[in-house]
Amino acid sequence: MKNDENKTILALIASPRKLGNCEILAKEICRHVPQGHTLKLLRLPEKNILPCKACYACLENGKCPQKDDFLAVAREMAAADGLIIASPTYFMGPNGVLKVFLDRCLQMFGHSLSLRDKPAINIVTAGLEGEAGYTEAALNSFTLILGMKLQASGVFYGALPGESLWQKPEQQERIKDFGELLFAAPPQVSDPWRCPLCGSDTVQLLGGNRVQCQVCRNFGTLSVDDHGLVLATSLKPENIFFTAEQTEHHLQWLQEMKKRFLQVRRQLAEFQQQYADEGEWV
Numbered sequence: 198m199k200n201d202e203n204k205t206i207l208a209l210i211a212s213p214r215k216l217g218n219c220e221i222l223a224k225e226i227c228r229h230v231p232q233g234h235t236l237k238l239l240r241l242p243e244k245n246i247l248p249c250k251a252c253y254a255c256l257e258n259g260k261c262p263q264k265d266d267f268l269a270v271a272r273e274m275a276a277a278d279g280l281i282i283a284s285p286t287y288f289m290g291p292n293g294v295l296k297v298f299l300d301r302c303l304q305m306f307g308h309s310l311s312l313r314d315k316p317a318i319n320i321v322t323a324g325l326e327g328e329a330g331y332t333e334a335a336l337n338s339f340t341l342i343l344g345m346k347l348q349a350s351g352v353f354y355g356a357l358p359g360e361s362l363w364q365k366p367e368q369q370e371r372i373k374d375f376g377e378l379l380f381a382a383p384p385q386v387s388d389p390w391r392c393p394l395c396g397s398d399t400v401q402l403l404g405g406n407r408v409q410c411q412v413c414r415n416f417g418t419l420s421v422d423d424h425g426l427v428l429a430t431s432l433k434p435e436n437i438f439f440t441a442e443q444t445e446h447h448l449q450w451l452q453e454m455k456k457r458f459l460q461v462r463r464q465l466a467e468f469q470q471q472y473a474d475e476g477e478w479v
């Protein structure tokens with residue numbers, strides 16, 4: 198990382214709306230970053246990002262067959278000292294443009310372009326209070342899977358472009374903290390109802406008091422004490438992120454999977470063939 202006066206922050210804006218909520222929130226965050234910095238912005242819908250073909254070629258040779266703007270964007274991300282990823286909520290999740298981009302980041306497992314330990318802030322915009330669905334969890338799990346340091350994340354409401362900050366003093370106040378957090382020491386999780394390992398507030402109920410964190414995928418328990426809910430989670434041994442070793446281990450698993458495919462592909466093809474002529478494609 199460069200010295201305090203010379204940092205580069207890259208804001209990945211997933212919204213197509215110029216001066217929309219994603220864009221102004223990212224810019225507002227940077228107004229409150231105490232370190233000297235240059236803000237670079239990248240509007241994903243203006244880039245040509247093709248979908249992942251699920252060929253796994255990138256895991257063997259680091260090369261993706263899709264010829265588009267992905268690598269240029271990934272290089273900008275890898276070169277930045279800090280990232281802001283801002284997505285609008287579309288149908289309770291991140292918008293499609295961002296999801297297409299995130300899928301392509303599979304190649305970062307086998308790639309020299311690494312985002313490990315890069316400080317990141319995730320911003321979600323949503324039009325209706327309480328209707329942001331799983332968008333924040335989706336962005337945060339992506340950040341953690343690629344080994345970034347998740348410094349802060351949050352949902353900001355406002356349907357019209359700019360409305361997330363316009364006449365919203367509470368949200369104006371809340372966003373200031375995000376700027377201060379980007380290059381700060383990793384924040385400690387203090388709310389007892391959040392996952393102590395990743396800070397997520399999203400769990401799946403598994404029966405009894407067992408739960409699984411939907412962001413870092415670790416298991417734990419949910420209980421109630423005198424003050425309210427208490428979420429306890431512990432690192433599962435086969436975790437696929439958190440450390441560089443675990444990421445390396447996951448890369449090996451992916452590469453083994455590809456080898457296994459090459460070994461059994463004839464038998465698989467025979468099995469698949471029985472479904473080949475069913476239905477009419479439109």
Ligand SMILES: Cc1cc2nc3c(=O)[nH]c(=O)nc-3n(C[C@H](O)[C@H](O)[C@H](O)COP(=O)(O)O)c2cc1C
Pocket residue numbers: 212213214216217218219220284285286287288289290322323324325326328329330354355356357358359
């Ligand atoms: C296709 C589409 C789907 C949307 N779905 C949701 C939704 O599920 N929940 C919600 O709260 N807002 C939804 N919205 C509203 C946007 O999330 C909201 O306007 C947000 O502020 C857009 O951010 P932007 O200004 O950066 O584009 C949707 C908007 C569009 C265009």
